[in-house]
Amino acid sequence: MTTLLTILIAINCVLLMTVVLIQNPKGGGIDSTLGGGAANQMFGAAKSTDFIEKITWGLAACLFILCIITAILVSGSTGGSLIAPVE
Helix, strand or coil: CHHHHHHHHHHHHHHHHHHHHHECCCCCCECHHHCCHHHHHHHCHHHHHHHHHHHHHHHHHHHHHHHHHHHHHHHHHHCCCCCCCCC
8 A cells, every 4th residue: 555655656746847847937828848839829828827736736735645644554554653762
């Protein structure tokens, strides 16, 4: 189960990096260096910005949730706490 979650986290990270890199740094749609000119013409600059922003927030939330679930499963499978006791 942990392996599956780790693979999902890795895929999510790659997708999140891709989505962030295709955004135009000055706003106004998708960056044209990665072929975003056609998407801006098809959706319009405002629509493509909203769509990419929603995907970015969704992937970030998914990454957060996957990391929390993985941490809970890993700490539960070892039987101990995340903090080692000081002796």
